[in-house]
Amino acid sequence: MGDVKSTPGPGARPFSAEQLFEPTSPYGRMRGTLKPDAKLRGFFHYLAVQQKAKRAEPLRFSAKTGKPTASMVVSSAAPEEQLDADVWPELVPFGDRGRLLLSFRIRDARAIPPAGTACRAFFLTPGMLERLCGPDSTRSSDAARKAISGLLSGQSAVEPFEAARVLAAVPEMNGELDEDGFCKFPPFDLPEQAGHVDELPARTVVVVVVDRRP
Numbered sequence: 001m002g003d004v005k006s007t008p009g010p011g012a013r014p015f016s017a018e019q020l021f022e023p024t025s026p027y028g029r030m031r032g033t034l035k036p037d038a039k040l041r042g043f044f045h046y047l048a049v050q051q052k053a054k055r056a057e058p059l060r061f062s063a064k065t066g067k068p069t070a071s072m073v074v075s076s077a078a079p080e081e082q083l084d085a086d087v088w089p090e091l092v093p094f095g096d097r098g099r100l101l102l103s104f105r106i107r108d109a110r111a112i113p114p115a116g117t118a119c120r121a122f123f124l125t126p127g128m129l130e131r132l133c134g135p136d137s138t139r140s141s142d143a144a145r146k147a148i149s150g151l152l153s154g155q156s157a158v159e160p161f162e163a164a165r166v167l168a169a170v171p172e173m174n175g176e177l178d179e180d181g182f183c184k185f186p187p188f189d190l191p192e193q194a195g196h197v198d199e200l201p202a203r204t205v206v207v208v209v210v211d212r213r214p
Contacts, residue, residue, distance in 0.1 A: 124170060152209065
């Protein structure tokens with residue numbers, strides 16, 4: 001995690017969604033030592049190792065898209081309230097490999113921020129979610145959403161620096177909203193060594209946070 005060091009005391013500022021877009025926050029400083037594409041490559045290399053054990057030999061991409069258990073979109077200004085939005089994660093064929101696509105649209109016109117507003121999407125596997133929010137968070141989609149909302153609104157019992165450290169290492173995608181509340185994240189081409197990965201892990205949660213600070 002680079003040279004970021006911190007030992008917050010009992011009165012440390014709780015981790016919350018607003019810190020996701022603050023370069024000087026503990027999360028922002030740790031995230032700054034990592035490249036988003038590198039985190040995604042590492043994530044798919046890990047999935048490739050898992051899937052390779054289930055196959056006799058590598059296969060061509062078959063476009064079998066994994067279905068996340070849950071997805072949610074929140075504003076950093078009010079992460080306890082989910083926005084009315086549709087989220088579309090996809091793994092699609094791209095030559096002999098695959099390509100990760102992600103887009104979302106805010107349906108409530110009143111909640112659409114100005115065009116160009118930044119947003120960030122996180123892919124949380126059950127293991128990552130448990131580290132961030134505890135074992136109860138993986139029991140159901142509703143439990144996952146509730147736990148993530150609690151974390152992002154500063155109401156989690158997880159130590160703030162640990163929450164920032166884990167989330168800074170989570171695979172992510174970054175994009176901007178257009179004037180209609182739609183965001184199409186830049187596509188990510190799967191690395192050659194993981195080109196046969198054709199589904200996301202079961203019970204993966206896709207969390208999108210829109211930068212709306214007071």
